[in-house]
Amino acid sequence: MRIFDPHIHMTSRTTDDYERMYEAGVRAVVEPSFWLGQPRTSPDTFADYFDSLLGWEPYRAAQFGIRHHCTIALNPKEANDPRCRPVLDLLPRYLAKDGVVAVGEVGYDSMTPEEDEVFAAQLAMAIVAGLPVMVHTPHRDKAAGTRRSLDVVRASGLEPGRVLIDHLNETTVAMVRESGCWTGFSVYPDTKMDEDRMVMILKEHGTERVLVNSAADWGRSDPLKTRRVGAAMLAAGFTEDEVDTVLWRNPVAFYAQSGRLDLDDAPAAAFHAGNTIERGG
Numbered sequence: 001m002r003i004f005d006p007h008i009h010m011t012s013r014t015t016d017d018y019e020r021m022y023e024a025g026v027r028a029v030v031e032p033s034f035w036l037g038q039p040r041t042s043p044d045t046f047a048d049y050f051d052s053l054l055g056w057e058p059y060r061a062a063q064f065g066i067r068h069h070c071t072i073a074l075n076p077k078e079a080n081d082p083r084c085r086p087v088l089d090l091l092p093r094y095l096a097k098d099g100v101v102a103v104g105e106v107g108y109d110s111m112t113p114e115e116d117e118v119f120a121a122q123l124a125m126a127i128v129a130g131l132p133v134m135v136h137t138p139h140r141d142k143a144a145g146t147r148r149s150l151d152v153v154r155a156s157g158l159e160p161g162r163v164l165i166d167h168l169n170e171t172t173v174a175m176v177r178e179s180g181c182w183t184g185f186s187v188y189p190d191t192k193m194d195e196d197r198m199v200m201i202l203k204e205h206g207t208e209r210v211l212v213n214s215a216a217d218w219g220r221s222d223p224l225k226t227r228r229v230g231a232a233m234l235a236a237g238f239t240e241d242e243v244d245t246v247l248w249r250n251p252v253a254f255y256a257q258s259g260r261l262d263l264d265d266a267p268a269a270a271f272h273a274g275n276t277i278e279r280g281g
């Protein structure tokens with residue numbers, strides 16, 4: 001089973017995680033820039049964080065045979081802090097860099113006017129940069145937050161096929177499918193989605209435009225959740241090809257729209273006989 005985790009915060013994870021991920025079949029990840037837990041007090045610390053997502057973390061991942069790309073944005077939570085707002089001025093420079101495969105995570109946390117402004121501004125930047133967008137949906141009031149996110153995406157003029165709406169569940173999947181945007185599901189140990197609920201959603205809605213991620217970060221989370229979803233899909237009667245669609249080909253197709261997905265130098269020896277690494281572009 002080859003796995004592309006399209007949303008995982010490796011900065012918060014250990015080398016043991018990288019080893020276990022590789023053993024489980026993970027060969028590529030996307031790390032979205034996000035809130036670090038501790039509030040940041042100036043744009044300079046964002047610049048250092050973005051640099052580490054483009055330099056140090058891909059280097060670290062490569063030691064374990066895993067290709068690492070990132071998405072860059074001012075996250076919804078810190079969009080509310082006026083000290084962080086100048087991060088918007090840094091973004092065009094970062095969005096031009098090779099390892100950046102989308103603008104994200106953008107979207108809503110508490111649905112404030114500040115978040116409205118920062119969300120819309122970053123969708124406009126994505127159009128200018130020619131990048132797809134990864135949208136975080138709020139954990140509280142998810143249905144309203146998802147509906148409002150889709151309205152903002154529609155108003156931006158971005159093509160829905162270039163937008164991924166993440167952290168979905170049973171209550172929000174249908175509206176996102178109707179919109180034409182890609183659907184993302186974060187599978188957590190005890191909140192949000194679990195692997196059995198994920199399988200039910202796949203049975204009902206199919207595998208098209210579906211991405212599954214662990215969203216593992218500094219909280220209680222499991223970087224092997226992608227693999228566990230693959231196993232649950234097989235146990236429920238999905239074919240290996242369908243598992244490959246969800247866990248590899250869909251994330252590759254979505255992020256390849258950046259024109260920057262480079263999976264060439266991931267270690268081919270790690271694959272099962274007959275499988276090769278697809279070029280993303």
Ligand SMILES: [Zn+2]
Nearest residue numbers: 032034105215
């Ligand atoms: Zn995240």
